[in-house]
Amino acid sequence: MSARDFWDDRKKAEEVTRALSSEKRVLDEFAALRSAEEEIGLLLEMAEDDGEDPDLRAELTKSMKRLVRLVSEMEVRSLLPGPEDRGNAILAIHPGAGGVDSQDWAEMLLRMYQRWCDLHDYKYSFLDYQSAEEAGLKSVTLEVLGEYAYGYLKAEIGVHRMVRLSPFDAAHRRHTSFASVFVYPEPEEIEEIDVKDAEIRIETFRASGAGGQHVNKTDSAVRVTHIPTGIVVSCQSERSQHRNRANALKVLKARLMAARLEEERKKRAEKEEEKKEIAWGNQIRSYVFQPYTLVKDHRTGAETGNIQAIMDGEIDSFVQAFLRMR
Numbered sequence: 001m002s003a004r005d006f007w008d009d010r011k012k013a014e015e016v017t018r019a020l021s022s023e024k025r026v027l028d029e030f031a032a033l034r035s036a037e038e039e040i041g042l043l044l045e046m047a048e049d050d051g052e053d054p055d056l057r058a059e060l061t062k063s064m065k066r067l068v069r070l071v072s073e074m075e076v077r078s079l080l081p082g083p084e085d086r087g088n089a090i091l092a093i094h095p096g097a098g099g100v101d102s103q104d105w106a107e108m109l110l111r112m113y114q115r116w117c118d119l120h121d122y123k124y125s126f127l128d129y130q131s132a133e134e135a136g137l138k139s140v141t142l143e144v145l146g147e148y149a150y151g152y153l154k155a156e157i158g159v160h161r162m163v164r165l166s167p168f169d170a171a172h173r174r175h176t177s178f179a180s181v182f183v184y185p186e187p188e189e190i191e192e193i194d195v196k197d198a199e200i201r202i203e204t205f206r207a208s209g210a211g212g213q214h215v216n217k218t219d220s221a222v223r224v225t226h227i228p229t230g231i232v233v234s235c236q237s238e239r240s241q242h243r244n245r246a247n248a249l250k251v252l253k254a255r256l257m258a259a260r261l262e263e264e265r266k267k268r269a270e271k272e273e274e275k276k277e278i279a280w281g282n283q284i285r286s287y288v289f290q291p292y293t294l295v296k297d298h299r300t301g302a303e304t305g306n307i308q309a310i311m312d313g314e315i316d317s318f319v320q321a322f323l324r325m326r
Contacts, residue, residue, distance in 0.1 A: 025147070029070070029073075029074055032070055033067070033070050033071070033074070036063060036066050036067040036070060037067065039063050040060065040063045040064060040067060043056065043059060043060045043063060044060070047060060072320070076319075076320050076323055076324075077148060077151075079323045079324065079326070080148060080151035080152075080323070082151070082261075084150055084151075084185035084257070084261060085148060085150055085151030085154075085185075086147055086148055086150075086151060087147075087149070087150050087185055087186055088143065088144060088145045088146065088149050088150065088185075088186040089143075089144045089149040089150035089153045089154075089183050089184065089185060089186060090127065090141060090142070090143055090144070090183070090184045090185075090186050090250075090251055090254045091113060091141070091142045091144055091153055091156075091181065091182070091183050092139065092140065092141045092142075092181070092182045092183075092184075092251075093106050093109050093110055093113075093137075093139065093140050093179055093180070093181055093182075094106065094138075094139050094179065094180050094182075095132075095136065095137070095138065095139075095177075095178075095179050096159065096177075096178035096179055096180055097177070097178050098175060098176065098177030098178055099168075100132070100134050100135055100136065100168045101162075101164075101166050101168055101175045101177040102136075102177040102178060102179060103132040103134075103135060103136030103137055103138065104135045104136035104167075104168070104177075105136070105160075105162045105177040105178070105179050106136055106137050106139075106140070106179040107135075107136040107137045107140075108162075108311065109160060109179055109181065110137065110140050110142075111311070112310070112311050112312070112313055112315070113142070113144075113153075113156075113313070114142075114313070115311075115312050115313025116313035116314075116315055117144060117146075117313075118313065119313050119314070120146065120152075121146070122144050122145060122146035122149055123144075123145040123146065124142050124143060124144045124145065125142070125143050125145075126140070126141070126142060126143075126237050127141040127142065127143050127235060127237065127247040127250065127251055128140065128141040128234065128235040128236060128237045128247065128248075128251070129141075129237045130236065134168070135168065141235070141251055143186065143250075150183065150184075150185040150186070151323075152319050152323075153183045153319075154183050154185075155318065155319040155322040155323060156181045156183060156284075156315075156319070157181060157182060157183050157284075158180070158181060158283065158284035158285070159178055159179070159180050159181075159283040159284060160178070160179050160180070160181060160283065160284065160285050160287065161176065161177070161178055161283040161285070161286045161287065162176070162177045162178075162179075162286075162287045162288075162289070163175075163176050163177075163286065163287070163288045163289065163290070164177075164288075164289035164290050165289070165290045174290060174291075178283065184251075184254040184255050184257065184258040185254065185257055185258060185261065186250075186254050186257075195226070195249065195252065195253060195256070199226060199227050199228055200224055200225065200226055200227065200252075201224070201225040201227060202222065202223070202224050202225075202245065203222070203223045203224075203225075204219040204220070204221065204222055204223075204241060205219055205221050205223065206219050206220075206221065207220055207221035207236035219241065220236065220238070220239055220240065220241045220244060221234065221235070221236035221241075221244060222234070222235055222236070222241060222244040222245045222248050223248070224245070224248040224249060224252055226252055226256070229256070229259065231252060231255050231256070231259075233248045233249075233251045233252045233255070234248065235247040235248040235251070283298060284297065284298060284299055285297045285298065285318065286298065287307060287310070287311075288307075289307060292305075293305050293306075293307040294307070295307050295310045295318075297318050297321065297322070299322060299325065300318070300321040300322055300325050302317060302318055302321040304317070
């Protein structure tokens, strides 16, 4: 990197920089483990002289928990060997059966993933957001930026089922709602995904939204159709037609990348297992709010009664259980 001509080939330089950053992260993780181990050793020596000191015991417990967390994080990352696992992700949520409750459930899931991103210091931005008329949303697409974002979030692909007493039912009856979550890897060099102009059809239309907004007064929304595959992507979250077009193409390329990865999985005889996991109607997880509280992952059997923590983004136990199972 200190060579004068290092940045002459910018693409190669960026690849080297990313690789160096990744290796440095691994070394930093091992350094953190060594530091935690040495700290525990020192505390244990001190405990031999004064093992009844409550402050010392509390510090030892804290250090042990930190070591366990670091080891667990390294173990989970070792289960993500694919090059796409380490990259950013594009996450899409769509309501299913259940009417307004389903649309509201989709928005609750969006909030859950936003909180999860905050807990992991991941940045996110909206590529598309379409609100529903009464409550909730019709669809939303997020770009999640951070190392291993796709590797972790791919555990969320599938149908999520909610059971609760509906606030939209005058009789306050129990309703079951569904929403689907799709996650696509975002290639580091997304421009390398070749999409020829002759293969796409681009249409513009007037975006839906609250009356009187600028977004409703121009044909700023964009719909892109990839003719060879039939993939359709719509974006209308931006006021600029140019930005919506750029976002739609980004999502399209991510979906084409996901299709390419799926084709590779077919060759490894894994397609049927993947298909079963994400098929509509085969929910991967149930969230029961009433008459009792329970969140259960049907693939791994992992469950918890602390539904509020889950809705606040604390889903790592489910993600890790899924990755370990695979």
